[in-house]
Amino acid sequence: MGVWMDEHGPVSVVNVSWTIKSDGNVNVLRGSQIDFLDESTNQSLCVQFVFNLSKQQNPNLSKWTFSLDGVVVEPHHSYRVSILNLPEPEDEPERLRMNITIPGSLWDPHINASVDFNKGLGKFSIDVLFEAAQYSERYQVSIHSKGFNSSKSVSKENKSSLTVTFEFGWGQLPQCKMELLIQPFFVRCKNDCWRPKKDIDLCKYYPPRTLIIKACLALLVFGGFLAFVLWRAFQKDPVNSSLSAAKQQPEGFQVRERRRLLVIYSLDHPLYKNIVLKLSAFLATKCGTEVFLDLLDSTRLGVLGSIQWLDWHREQIESSKDKILILCSRGVKAKWRAMCGDKQVFLREDARSPMGDMLSPALSLMVPHFIRSASFEKYIVAYFDDVCSEDDVPSPFNITLRYKLMKQFEELFFRILDTEKHEPGIVNHIDGLSEGKYHQCASGRALRDAIEAFHAYQLEHPQWFEEELLESSKTSSEICDDAKSTINIITYLSSQDTDFTVNTSGLYVAEELQMCTSVEFNQLKSENTQHV
Numbered sequence: 283m284g285v286w287m288d289e290h291g292p293v294s295v296v297n298v299s300w301t302i303k304s305d306g307n308v309n310v311l312r313g314s315q316i317d318f319l320d321e322s323t324n325q326s327l328c329v330q331f332v333f334n335l336s337k338q339q340n341p342n343l344s345k346w347t348f349s350l351d352g353v354v355v356e357p358h359h360s361y362r363v364s365i366l367n368l369p370e371p372e373d374e375p376e377r378l379r380m381n382i383t384i385p386g387s388l389w390d391p392h393i394n395a396s397v398d399f400n401k402g403l404g405k406f407s408i409d410v411l412f413e414a415a416q417y418s419e420r421y422q423v424s425i426h427s428k429g430f431n432s433s434k435s436v437s438k439e440n441k442s443s444l445t446v447t448f449e450f451g452w453g454q455l456p457q458c459k460m461e462l463l464i465q466p467f468f469v470r471c472k473n474d475c476w477r478p479k480k481d482i483d484l485c486k487y488y489p490p491r492t493l494i495i496k497a498c499l500a501l502l503v504f505g506g507f508l509a510f511v512l513w514r515a516f517q518k519d520p521v522n523s524s525l526s527a528a529k530q531q532p533e534g535f536q537v538r539e540r541r542r543l544l545v546i547y548s549l550d551h552p553l554y555k556n557i558v559l560k561l562s563a564f565l566a567t568k569c570g571t572e573v574f575l576d577l578l579d580s581t582r583l584g585v586l587g588s589i590q591w592l593d594w595h596r597e598q599i600e601s602s603k604d605k606i607l608i609l610c611s612r613g614v615k616a617k618w619r620a621m622c623g624d625k626q627v628f629l630r631e632d633a634r635s636p637m638g639d640m641l642s643p644a645l646s647l648m649v650p651h652f653i654r655s656a657s658f659e660k661y662i663v664a665y666f667d668d669v670c671s672e673d674d675v676p677s678p679f680n681i682t683l684r685y686k687l688m689k690q691f692e693e694l695f696f697r698i699l700d701t702e703k704h705e706p707g708i709v710n711h712i713d714g715l716s717e718g719k720y721h722q723c724a725s726g727r728a729l730r731d732a733i734e735a736f737h738a739y740q741l742e743h744p745q746w747f748e749e750e751l752l753e754s755s756k757t758s759s760e761i762c763d764d765a766k767s768t769i770n771i772i773t774y775l776s777s778q779d780t781d782f783t784v785n786t787s788g789l790y791v792a793e794e795l796q797m798c799t800s801v802e803f804n805q806l807k808s809e810n811t812q813h814v
Contacts (some may be wrong), residue, residue: 294357294384300365308335308346315349318334322359330368334396355384389415393480393639395462399487405457406484408448408461412792414438418466418475425482426463429456431708434804444576458485463510541698542572542604544595546648548613548641549631551750553736557666559728561687567725568714569695588643596647599660605698609644609686612667612747617642618676633642650676657683662697666715668737688729689717 290700298316302308312334318327329350338344353362365378391412398407410423420709423446424433432632434446543565547558555577562578565571574595576583583591599606608614616627621642632639652661664685665674683692692715703710714723721730740746 294355296353296355296361296363296382296384297351297353298353298363298365299347300378302335302348302367307344308338310369311335311367311648314348315365315366315368315725316697317362317364318353320356320359321362322356327353357384359384389466389476391415391464391466391478393462393478397478397482397484397487398404399483399484401580402452403427404453405449405451405512406487408482410446410448410464411443412478414441415466415468417787418468420467421466422465424463425460425467425710427455427457428458430454430460435565453485458487459483486513492654496746499729539603540570540572542599542602543698544604544606545609546641547609548611548617548636549629550611550613550641551736551739551746552631553739554611554669555631557669557729557732557736559767560725560732561609564720564723564725564729568720568723569698571698576637588637588640589647590643592640592647596651603700604660605662606660607662607664607694607698608648608679610663610679611672614641615674615676616747618645618678621645630750630752633752645676652678662694664694666733668733669740686735688720691720724763 287327296318296740301315302311308689313332315331315332316329320326331350333348335346352419358384360381363380363382371771394411398409399405400407408425412423414421419438420435421438421444422433422435424431426446432448432450434448436444436446438444454479459480461686462482464479465477468475468477479566491775545562549555558575559577562573562575565573576588579591581701598604613627613629616624617639620627648661652658659683661679662685663675663679663682664687666673667689669688672684672686681699682761685697686689687694691713693703695712695715696710701710714720714726719728743749
């Protein structure tokens with residue numbers, strides 16, 4: 283283990299060396315494989331060496347030795363390292379294994395916390411002084427105990443030491459012993475950097491225990507009287523709009539401010555488009571999120587044009603706390619490869635849509651911003667695990683977390699709110715957003731039904747994506763011919779007893795796009811009326 287310097291500063295690295303046995307099988311070997319597994323994040327790194335050894339020993343008449351230098355690791359993380367010679371033997375592979383733990387950070391903040399207590403006001407003032415790290419520009423300082431947490435953010439601004447002040451009354455604190463935590467934000471570890479801690483003991487400032495008991499009894503008496511008054515008031519006026527609004531918020535969690543979210547996706551299939559629409563409805567109704575979706579803003583998009591519409595939303599989000607959600611799917615991966623030189627991709631739903639392909643211009647605009655550290659936290663990458671896979675995520679997005687929906691929707695929503703799910707001593711939860719409960723509301727149930735419908739369709743049509751591909755951009759008459767396949771999908775949805783709705787005679791595509799002549803439309807309508 284050691285420390286190297288890169289463009290961002292010092293980083294922890296591991297160097298691995300291994301020696302080949304001189305047992306007569308050297309000529310058979312074709313290489314070695316080294317695997318690194320970060321047990322803290324479950325991320326892995328695999329490196330293969332290819333060689334052709336003609337002699338049992340090297341020119342120095344010693345055993346062949348190879349090394350892998352400069353594998354970047356994170357402080358305080360544990361790694362499992364294994365080495366395997368290639369080709370693998372037919373029986374049990376013979377691996378060399380070892381476990382290593384990386385020491386702590388190179389940064390020592392020298393935390394100093396001074397406490398001042400105003401007896402007259404019953405208020406604490408805690409001044410936290412610490413030394414800033416060379417390569418971290420932002421910090422979050424937190425004081426917490428069981429049932430209490432207070433945090434403040436502070437920027438370095440070319441200072442070598444920083445001071446943060448907390449003020450609160452002793453009545454706010456359920457415990458007099460607290461923990462001070464400083465979270466830096468380095469370029470590499472982002473929100474998962476080492477956090478130095480310090481204990482704070484405020485017990486000597488507390489009033490005598492008997493006085494606290496008397497105060498608690500007085501509060502109980504007053505609280506009982508207040509509860510009685512409120513109960514009498516509710517008997518007269520059982521309908522209370524403020525209480526009704528409060529019940530709409532997830533239990534145990536209060537959204538402090540409404541966040542906005544731009545959703546980027548590919549029109550892979552009519553059933554997948556339905557999933558995107560149902561997700562947007564769930565985010566808006568259950569989560570209180572303002573969703574920007576091209577399907578729901580066709581008027582403004584038609585005025586501005588796709589590039590200007592996307593760029594305007596990107597600039598608005600870059601200058602705020604809002605986020606961009608990228609939903610990865612088969613179409614996203616295929617279109618990204620096309621942008622990198624592979625065969626062009628034309629999908630039926632893109633051809634049917636008045637807006638055309640919105641994903642390709644979105645990727646062209648946003649990928650350069652995504653890979654910048656300043657914009658990295660603005661982007662959220664996710665995919666629906668039941669109808670897509672992690673292989674559908676384009677390579678530029680592999681450097682960030684990929685959320686599985688709806689299994690990890692709660693974690694994704696915490697990311698939208700810039701709130702940590704796992705805090706020191708606390709695991710936050712939002713009632714109604716977990717994988718087993720999200721479908722208990724109307725919008726969540728509609729989303730689950732849409733996912734299950736597309737999943738069932740994929741099982742019956744394994745080549746569904748290839749069937750959606752066009753050789754080139756089709757004309758309106760060709761799209762009219764393709765409406766028959768859409769009718770089959772609607773018939774399939776009807777047989778699955780979902781809440782997917784269509785217009786009269788199920789010909790919503792032909793009617794909405796107005797791409798068929800009256801003769802073609804009437805013929806198509808008469809042929810498929812019995813299916814709807």
